[in-house]
Amino acid sequence: MSIVYLNGEYLPMQEAKISPMDRGFLFGDGIYEVIPSYDGKLVGFAPHIQRLNEGLQLIGINCSREQQEWREICEQLIEKNDGLNLGIYLHISRGADTKRFHAYPEDLPATVYAFAFEIPAASIADKSKAKTYKVSTTEDLRWQRCNIKSTALLGNVMHFQHGFSRGYNETILFNNNNEMTEGSACNAYIVKNGMVITPPLDNQILPGITRFMLLDILSRHSSIKVEERIVTMDEVFNADEVWLTSSSKEIAPVVEIDGSPVGNGKIGDLWLAAQTLYSAHKADY
Numbered sequence: 001m002s003i004v005y006l007n008g009e010y011l012p013m014q015e016a017k018i019s020p021m022d023r024g025f026l027f028g029d030g031i032y033e034v035i036p037s038y039d040g041k042l043v044g045f046a047p048h049i050q051r052l053n054e055g056l057q058l059i060g061i062n063c064s065r066e067q068q069e070w071r072e073i074c075e076q077l078i079e080k081n082d083g084l085n086l087g088i089y090l091h092i093s094r095g096a097d098t099k100r101f102h103a104y105p106e107d108l109p110a111t112v113y114a115f116a117f118e119i120p121a122a123s124i125a126d127k128s129k130a131k132t133y134k135v136s137t138t139e140d141l142r143w144q145r146c147n148i149k150s151t152a153l154l155g156n157v158m159h160f161q162h163g164f165s166r167g168y169n170e171t172i173l174f175n176n177n178n179e180m181t182e183g184s185a186c187n188a189y190i191v192k193n194g195m196v197i198t199p200p201l202d203n204q205i206l207p208g209i210t211r212f213m214l215l216d217i218l219s220r221h222s223s224i225k226v227e228e229r230i231v232t233m234d235e236v237f238n239a240d241e242v243w244l245t246s247s248s249k250e251i252a253p254v255v256e257i258d259g260s261p262v263g264n265g266k267i268g269d270l271w272l273a274a275q276t277l278y279s280a281h282k283a284d285y
């Protein structure tokens with residue numbers, strides 16, 4: 001049975017009740033995080049909580065807690081739920097009001113909800129064992145504040161569905177200048193001539209924690225060169241390798257885009273090098 005956390009209590013998921021007047025439900029007015037754990041150990045906990053706090057501050061939700069309190073919730077959920085590899089979903093909404101009114105209400109206690117869910121086993125840096133991804137592409141029609149990890153995800157949901165309904169694993173998005181932004185639920189990269197290239201952090205993409213960790217690991221522990229710059233879709237279609245990253249995928253190799261192979265259609269050597277380094281060092285975060 002799944003045990004969840006709601007506003008200070010641990011209880012079976014079926015007993016967790018949230019008001020239909022909650023602004024998370026009515027407006028998607030909240031911030032969320034997904035933190036992966038493998039064998040009970042959280043990965044990237046501190047940067048995830050930092051991004052959570054930044055998101056709360058950006059949208060003016062007052063829910064200040066010590067990092068240790070968040071850790072306690074995550075660890076309790078890992079302990080109370082079965083599963084070797086669990087993602088911890090944390091959701092903080094602006095709270096349940098008595099009326100539906102757009103302005104931020106004052107002094108409304110935030111709703112804090114968290115649950116654990118199974119995620120795939122950690123990626124193994126082995127080309128013969130890695131899950132390969134086939135993706136579609138579509139224009140990024142989300143809002144202008146994609147750097148905020150908002151619970152209002154209809155744009156992401158519709159973009160994911162674009163690929164999913166066509167039999168693809170993900171959807172890579174591009175803006176109206178034909179520049180890659182990110183995936184519907186992940187960051188995106190190309191590899192060209194031995195260089196890893198990914199769009200810079202701005203309002204068009206989420207500052208992924210896996211992205212932060214990967215770039216930090218590559219710069220500290222390898223001579224692999226990374227460029228953070230605009231990537232055109234022409235470059236995506238002509239890349240040697242394409243990768244996606246997220247907390248539940250780690251580094252995912254893309255082998256097909258819109259029905260055409262990426263490079264030679266096989267997992268690339270730089271993916272192997274990067275995933276090997278990521279597997280070796282992710283526990284440092």
Ligand code: PDD
Pocket residue numbers: 034156182183184185186187205206207208209210211245246247248
């Ligand atoms: N998705 N970009 C978007 C739009 C995302 O939704 C995500 C994560 C990422 C990668 O961020 P991170 O490396 O911090 O997981 C990038 C999560 C996992 C989700 O919505 O389930």
